[in-house]
Amino acid sequence: MSTTTTKVAAGVLAGALGVTALTACGGDGGSGKDQGATASKTVTLVSHDSFNASPEVLKEFTERTGYTVKVLKSGDAGEAVNKAVLTKGAPQGDVFFGVDNTLLSRALDNGVFQSYRAKGLDRVPEDVQLDKAEHRVTPVDTGDICVNYDKKFFADRKLAPPKNFDDLAKPAYKDMLVVENPERSSPGLGFLLGTAAEYGDGGWPGYWKKLKANGVKVADSWEIAYNQEFSGSAGGKKAKGDRPLVVSYASSPPVEVLYAEPQPEEAPTGVSTGTCFRQTEFAGLLAGAKNPEGGKALLDFLISKDFQEDVPLQMFVNPVAKDAALPALFTEHGATADDPHALDPKKIADNRDQWIQTWSSLVLR
Amino acid sequence: MVLPRPEVARREAAPGKTAAPTPSARRRARRAGALRAGLMALPVVFFAVFFAYPVAAITARGLGLSDGPGATGTGGGGFDPGRIAEVLGRPEILDVLWFTTWQALASTALTLLVALPGAYVLARFDFPGRKLLRAVVTVPFVLPTVVVGTAFLAVMGRRGLLDELWGVRLDTTVWAILLAHLFFNYAVVVRTVGGLWSQLDPRQEEAARVLGASRLGAFRRVTLPALTPAVAAAALMVFLFTYTSFGIVQILGGPAYTTLEAEVYRQTAQLLDLPTAAVLTLVQFAAVGAVLAVHARTVRRRETALKLVDPATTARRPRGAAQWTLLAAVLASITLLLLPLGVLVARSFGGPDGLLYYRALQDADASGGTFLVAPLTAVSTSLTYALAATAIAVLVGGLAAAALTRRAGRLVRGFDALLMLPLGVSAVTVGFGFLIALDEPPLDLRSSWWLVPLAQALVGVPFVVRTMLPVLRAVDVRLREAAAVLGASPWRAWREVDLPLVGRALLVAAGFAFAVSLGEFGATVFIARPDSPTLPVAVARLIGRPGDLNYGQAMALSTILMVVCAVSLLLLERVRVNRAGEL
Numbered sequence: 001m002s003t004t005t006t007k008v009a010a011g012v013l014a015g016a017l018g019v020t021a022l023t024a025c026g027g028d029g030g031s032g033k034d035q036g037a038t039a040s041k042t043v044t045l046v047s048h049d050s051f052n053a054s055p056e057v058l059k060e061f062t063e064r065t066g067y068t069v070k071v072l073k074s075g076d077a078g079e080a081v082n083k084a085v086l087t088k089g090a091p092q093g094d095v096f097f098g099v100d101n102t103l104l105s106r107a108l109d110n111g112v113f114q115s116y117r118a119k120g121l122d123r124v125p126e127d128v129q130l131d132k133a134e135h136r137v138t139p140v141d142t143g144d145i146c147v148n149y150d151k152k153f154f155a156d157r158k159l160a161p162p163k164n165f166d167d168l169a170k171p172a173y174k175d176m177l178v179v180e181n182p183e184r185s186s187p188g189l190g191f192l193l194g195t196a197a198e199y200g201d202g203g204w205p206g207y208w209k210k211l212k213a214n215g216v217k218v219a220d221s222w223e224i225a226y227n228q229e230f231s232g233s234a235g236g237k238k239a240k241g242d243r244p245l246v247v248s249y250a251s252s253p254p255v256e257v258l259y260a261e262p263q264p265e266e267a268p269t270g271v272s273t274g275t276c277f278r279q280t281e282f283a284g285l286l287a288g289a290k291n292p293e294g295g296k297a298l299l300d301f302l303i304s305k306d307f308q309e310d311v312p313l314q315m316f317v318n319p320v321a322k323d324a325a326l327p328a329l330f331t332e333h334g335a336t337a338d339d340p341h342a343l344d345p346k347k348i349a350d351n352r353d354q355w356i357q358t359w360s361s362l363v364l365r
Numbered sequence: 366m367v368l369p370r371p372e373v374a375r376r377e378a379a380p381g382k383t384a385a386p387t388p389s390a391r392r393r394a395r396r397a398g399a400l401r402a403g404l405m406a407l408p409v410v411f412f413a414v415f416f417a418y419p420v421a422a423i424t425a426r427g428l429g430l431s432d433g434p435g436a437t438g439t440g441g442g443g444f445d446p447g448r449i450a451e452v453l454g455r456p457e458i459l460d461v462l463w464f465t466t467w468q469a470l471a472s473t474a475l476t477l478l479v480a481l482p483g484a485y486v487l488a489r490f491d492f493p494g495r496k497l498l499r500a501v502v503t504v505p506f507v508l509p510t511v512v513v514g515t516a517f518l519a520v521m522g523r524r525g526l527l528d529e530l531w532g533v534r535l536d537t538t539v540w541a542i543l544l545a546h547l548f549f550n551y552a553v554v555v556r557t558v559g560g561l562w563s564q565l566d567p568r569q570e571e572a573a574r575v576l577g578a579s580r581l582g583a584f585r586r587v588t589l590p591a592l593t594p595a596v597a598a599a600a601l602m603v604f605l606f607t608y609t610s611f612g613i614v615q616i617l618g619g620p621a622y623t624t625l626e627a628e629v630y631r632q633t634a635q636l637l638d639l640p641t642a643a644v645l646t647l648v649q650f651a652a653v654g655a656v657l658a659v660h661a662r663t664v665r666r667r668e669t670a671l672k673l674v675d676p677a678t679t680a681r682r683p684r685g686a687a688q689w690t691l692l693a694a695v696l697a698s699i700t701l702l703l704l705p706l707g708v709l710v711a712r713s714f715g716g717p718d719g720l721l722y723y724r725a726l727q728d729a730d731a732s733g734g735t736f737l738v739a740p741l742t743a744v745s746t747s748l749t750y751a752l753a754a755t756a757i758a759v760l761v762g763g764l765a766a767a768a769l770t771r772r773a774g775r776l777v778r779g780f781d782a783l784l785m786l787p788l789g790v791s792a793v794t795v796g797f798g799f800l801i802a803l804d805e806p807p808l809d810l811r812s813s814w815w816l817v818p819l820a821q822a823l824v825g826v827p828f829v830v831r832t833m834l835p836v837l838r839a840v841d842v843r844l845r846e847a848a849a850v851l852g853a854s855p856w857r858a859w860r861e862v863d864l865p866l867v868g869r870a871l872l873v874a875a876g877f878a879f880a881v882s883l884g885e886f887g888a889t890v891f892i893a894r895p896d897s898p899t900l901p902v903a904v905a906r907l908i909g910r911p912g913d914l915n916y917g918q919a920m921a922l923s924t925i926l927m928v929v930c931a932v933s934l935l936l937l938e939r940v941r942v943n944r945a946g947e948l
Contacts, residue, residue, distance in 0.1 A: 049906070079634040083800055086637075090804045106637070181620045183631065220615040223511055223908055227916060228518055234913030238712055239519060252911045259912025261721060316910075353636065364620050 043067045043294030044093030046286070048080040051098060052314040053307070061301045067294045077186050078103060084286065085110045091286040094295035097140060097302065100279045101342070102189060104130060104137065105349030113137055113284035114292075119300040123321045128280045130345060137282035140302050143317035144250035144337045145190035146276040147177070148269045150232030153244035162245065164274030165198050168211060175215035178229040178243040180222050181364075182356055186279075187222050191247045192359055193348060194277030197341035201351075208362050217243060218363060226252075232269040234260065250276060251316035254333040258313070267333040276337035281317065400855060404768035405780060408826070411761050415819055416787055419798025420646070423633075426801065427643025452644040458628070462648065465608060465625040468539065472546035472607040473600055479547055479698060480554035481596070486695040488559035489567075490688070491680040499559075500934035502699060503552040503876070504706060507884030507930045509901040510612030511908060512923045516705035517545055517617055519712075526704070541617040546610065548702055550603045552880075557599040557832055558592060560873040563676035564836070564866075565591055591671050594664045594835040601660045602831055605653065605788035625649060629791040646794050653789030657782045664835075671839040673866050706927060713920035715913075722917035726925075740922055743903040744929060747883055750899055751933075754821035754882035759875050761822065762829025767859070769830070770837045784830050787823045795823070817899075821885045825878030832877060836870040837863065876937050883930055900926045 045051075051073060058069050072093055074080040081103045084096050088110060099107045107113065113136040121129070121138065128139040147168065149161040162168050168177055180188030196204045219225035227235030230246035233256065253267035283302050285295045301307055308324035311317060318326070326334070425431045429445065452458060487499050505513065521527045521544075522536040535541040565588065573583035611626040625645060632642040683692050715721045726741045762784075769781055787795065799816070840863055848858035864871075884901060898906065900922060907919035 049909070075634065082634055082637045083797070086797060087800050087804065092800075183620070184615070184635070218620050220620055221511075224514070224518075224616055226911065227908065228515060228522075233911055233916075235908075235916040238916070239515070248911070255911040256913075259910075259914035261716060261725075261914055360620075 041066065041068055042070050043095065043291050043298050044070045044072055045298060046072045046074055046080065046084065046091070046093040046096045048077045048098040049073050049075060050077070050315060054310050054314060057306055057310045060306055061298070065294075065297045065301070067291075067297055069298065081107055084112050088112055089288045091288050094286060094289035094291045095283055095298045095302075096286050097283040098281055099137065099284070100186075100281050101130060101345045102186070102193065102279070102348050102352065104282065104345040107284075108136060109349075111287060114287045114289075116285045116296050116299060118296075118303055120303050120321070123323055124303060125320065125322065128320055130280065130282070137284040138299055138303060139280050139320045140283050141308075141311050141315065141317040141320055142278055142280045143315075144276040144278055144340050145187045145194065145247065146250045146335070146337060147191075147272040148230070148232065148246050148248045148252050149272060150230070150244035151266075151268055151270050153231055161270060162272050162275075164272065165195060165207065167272070168216075168245070168275070169207065169214050171214065173214065173245065175217075176243060177211070177214075177245040177247075178217040178219055178225045179247045180225050181218050181220050182359060185221050185225075187247050187249065189352075189356070190277040190279055191275075192355065193343055193352075194275065194341045196351075196355060197277065197343050204355075205358060205362055208359065212363055216363070222248070232256075245272075249316060250335050250337055251312070251318075251330070253335065254329045255316055257333050258329055271335035271337075273335055273338045276340040278337070278340035278342045280320075401768045401777070404764045405777075408761050408765035408768070408784065409780070411826075412783055416795065416823055417783070419802040420790060420794055421798075422802035423639070423794055423798040424643045424646050427639035427641075427646075429640070448640055449644050449647070452641050453648070458645075461623050461625055461628050464622060466652070468542060468546075468614075468624070469604050469608040469610075471539075472543050472550070472610075473604045475543050476547050476550045476554060476603050477596070477600055480551045480599075481558065482691060483551065483695050483699065484555045484559040484562060486692055487555055488563035488676070489680055490683050490692055492682065492692065495680075496935060496938050497931075498699060499555065500931045500938065501703065502555055503880050503934055504927045504930050505548050505702075506552050506880045507901075507926060508709075508923060509884070509904050511616065512709065512904055512919070513545065513548070513705065514613055514616030515908075516708045517541065517548075519708040520705050526708075536617060537619040537621070539618070539622075542610075542614055542622065545613045545617055546603075546607045548705065549613070550606055551699075551702060553602050553606070553877075554596075554599045556873050556877065557602070557835075558595045560832060560870050561595040561835055561839070562592060563679055564673040564869060565679070566672045566674045567679050569672065591839075594838065597660055597663045598831040598835055601656065601785070602788065602828065604656055605785065605827075608652065608656075609649075609789060609791065626791050630793045633791075633793050633797055642794070646790065649790055650786070653786060654782065656789075657785055661778060661781075672841075673836070673839060676869055709920055709927075710924050713917065713924040715917045722914070722921040725914055725918050726921055740898075740903050740907070740918060741925075743898050743900045743922070744925060746898065747900040747926075748929070748933075750817050750821065751879050751882040753818035754825055754885075755875055755878045757818055757822035758825030758829050758878035758882070759871070762826040762874065762878070763833065763871070765826070766830045766833040766837055767863075769834060770840075770863075781830075785827050788827050795820070818882065821882035822878070824885060825881045828877035828881060829874040832874040833867055833870045836867050840866050872937055876934050879933060879937070880930060883926070883933070900929070 051071060053071075062068050070093070074083050074092065077098055077100060080096075081099050084091065084099075085106065091112075096107075096112070108131065115135050116138075117135040118138045121135075124139055126132065128142060130139070131137050147162065151161075154161045159172065162170075162173055167173060179191055182188040182192040192204075195207055198204070199207045217229065219229055225246050226233050226248055227241075228239045229241045229243045230236040230248075231241045231244050232246070233241070233252075235241075250271050250273075253269045253271060256269055257263055257267050283299060285292060285299060289295045303321055305321060305323055308319035308321040309327075311319045311324075312327055312330050318330075422431070428448075483502070487495060487502075518536055519525050521534065521541060525534070525536075527533040527535070535544070570583045570587045573587045574580065578586065608624075609626045610624055611630065614622050614624050615627060625648065629642050629645045629649070632638045632645065683689050713722055716724075727739050765780075765784055769777060799820070803816075844862045845858050848862050849855075853861065904919050904922050904926065907915045907922065
């Protein structure tokens with residue numbers, strides 16, 4: 001009996017270790033294969049959860065260059081950038097797409113990217129090329145964060161929707177606006193930065209005091225603000241949302257049209273074009289990329305006409321290339337921000353945490 | 366609370382303490398030790414590689430014990446003990462700690478209060494639809510928090526159901542948070558406690574009553590002590606779950622409420638302030654350690670050999686007004702609890718014939734490129750991951766539970782605690798730890814398919830262990846000894862004695878592991894590819910975009926997720942490994 005037991009124990013132990021080894025091998029084999037393929041055929045794009053591209057456009061890239069794109073989504077915009085910073089030197093892929101002007105300094109200061117001047121960059125306006133000197137990042141798209149309004153609500157009340165930041169603090173629009181918490185939401189942060197750009201370092205806290213007195217509501221995320229509190233969106237109508245003003249994107253109205261069945265003649269929502277903050281999204285070649293050649297080809301492709309024209313209906317942002325045409329949906333229902341607010345990435349990096357802290361003690365507590 | 370120990374509790378379950386130190390006993394003890402080491406090998410390796418190492422790596426970097434980006438944060442390099450005191454001295458951190466702890470305690474108490482009668486009714490009463498109910502109460506467990514939050518707001522938010530009926534609004538109150546925690550964790554109590562309850566021999570309580578004990582007295586002296594380990598295990602899991610609650614607190618409580626979990630997420634994922642995050646992770650360790658110590662003290666003297674019987678023989682139709690009232694009350698509370706699910710289902714229907722959103726799910730183009738494949742394929746992706754994760758969790762957790770069956774020294778108890786830690790440590794800590802720790806061959810799993818089921822199993826294993834252990838420890842050690850005396854090998858003894866008795870617990874545990882991985886979001890979103898999203902990831906992607914079709918599809922897919930979960934658990938209930946009736 002003694003020998004039996006010993007054998008069983010040894011067997012269990014061997015079995016346990018065997019399974020462990022197998023598991024390790026399984027994982028290793030998988031990634032090993034990927035790495036082997038990377039050297040020649042696959043280029044890995046690391047991005048945030050909102051990244052999208054048409055299958056046909058990605059196929060076009062493969063046909064043109066021979067590389068297949070593998071997409072790795074790495075959390076929301078902030079999380080994805082931080083992961084890229086943490087894995088500096090041993091990146092998860094070759095190209096990172098989705099660092100915007102609010103987080104650009106963090107990525108650049110930490111040396112996440114290596115320099116590469118993408119082919120065709122001369123078709124991109126200079127004012128969005130925020131790293132002109134070194135070309136560590138390439139601008140890919142711009143998007144405007146603006147207040148959206150419920151058209152029906154304002155038509156029924158015969159009230160003109162607000163046009164700019166000043167309007168939002170007026171008594172006529174009391175208890176109407178819902179914003180996102182800038183601590184956790186990127187449109188929320190964009191809106192806060194927009195007010196900082198409009199009223200300056202000293203002026204924005206005073207503006208927010210007025211907004212608070214005017215009954216601004218803070219939701220935790222875009223999903224809750226837009227689909228739950230806002231009265232103009234499809235989700236908000238079902239949830240009986242009662243706030244006719246929400247911080248969202250300039251592209252939200254066309255998207256409401258696109259995903260309605262049947263599609264209405266006119267978008268149910270509009271944009272307060274004087275409340276916009278411009279976000280520019282960049283891509284860059286990751287330092288330590290295993291397939292730098294493939295990565296460079298992908299960066300070229302990201303600002304090519306094919307990809308740029310795919311961007312509006314996939315990610316609901318505007319292309320940066322001058323020769324990219326906007327789809328009819330955007331030209332019909334979209335809004336153009338009048339003189340969108342912008343801030344220097346360095347200034348954002350230096351002040352963001354302090355501003356958010358000031359904001360939360362002012363508005364939340 | 367000191368309970369009078371009933372007769373069943375006096376049988377000492379630890380064999381080592383009573384055995385005389387004869388040579389053969391020493392040999393047996395040595396062999397038991399070797400066997401235990403063998404059983405523990407796989408779980409130890411699993412936890413060391415996929416939990417301890419990644420978490421240690423990210424915490425060490427935050428504390429300045431290792432180099433790399435993020436190591437120094439805002440201050441200088443190197444380890445600075447003063448930083449711990451500095452972080453813990455911030456008033457806002459103290460507020461977060463206090464709120465996290467008390468809401469978790471309150472949620473646990475509320476859940477036990479409401480769910481224990483439910484556990485009794487679902488375990489002991491025989492009525493039509495019992496199995497269906499047992500599966501349905503587990504459904505909340507798998508739903509993405511953003512979906513549940515929306516449904517809760519529809520019931521008790523502004524112009525929600527309660528508001529329209531009675532003018533009651535609970536959003537942005539602590540009550541909304543506590544009720545949502547009850548909603549999520551009801552099944553934890555029902556399944557953990559109910560699993561054991563259904564196997565307790567009702568004749569023991571009857572015997573006590575024949576001997577003159579009142580109904581309450583018989584319950585207090587016979588049933589309650591026998592159930593204590595399972596109740597403690599359930600309470601422990603509910604506490605850890607609510608202690609690390611994140612999404613639900615933000616959505617229902619509004620921005621004014623913050624838990625430690627949310628703060629760790631903010632510091633790590635948004636601010637990249639690893640030093641502060643590392644200190645908070647240490648706080649989580651300390652808190653979880655304290656709770657585990659309390660749990661261990663509670664159960665150590667209460668885990669006793671019990672007479673376990675086939676659950677099929679213990680359930681009977683309710684009798685008398687009192688039992689019918691109890692049944693009605695439990696059914697009413699379950700109905701209230703499931704109300705938010707009804708809202709989701711109602712919102713999933715739309716279009717002329719009501720099925721517009723379901724049809725859209727079959728079509729990749731209808732989602733306008735949100736997915737490369739039809740969202741409906743997420744069902745098979747989810748099932749594949751969940752089955753793999755369940756297999757891993759049951760294997761690792763089962764081995765660990767078997768190793769822990771016979772109690773032993775500090776080392777083994779420490780191992781027990783280690784197994785519970787994944788429930789109490791932030792998902793973001795583990796996720797970011799994976800990123801910086803598992804980045805070199807042979808362990809570069811960061812882009813591997815395997816990472817998803819492995820990470821899901823990490824959360825599933827504690828459930829398997831906690832569900833199986835109370836039952837395994839209740840198996841009368843003399844049955845095993847008798848088998849050994851009759852010449853059975855330990856494997857045979859386990860197969861013939863333990864397995865039939867713990868078969869039901871194994872199923873319950875597998876169901877948990879399955880539900881956990883079906884609903885798991887963090888690790889999945891981390892590497893799920895655009896061509897193969899899981900159900901919760903697909904729901905989150907749809908709800909993250911404007912437009913009626915997207916919102917409707919999110920609701921429809923959530924409904925499908927609920928159905929998949931309920932059907933899988935029902936199928937699992939039909940599996941019968943329990944042969945206790947034959948003994």
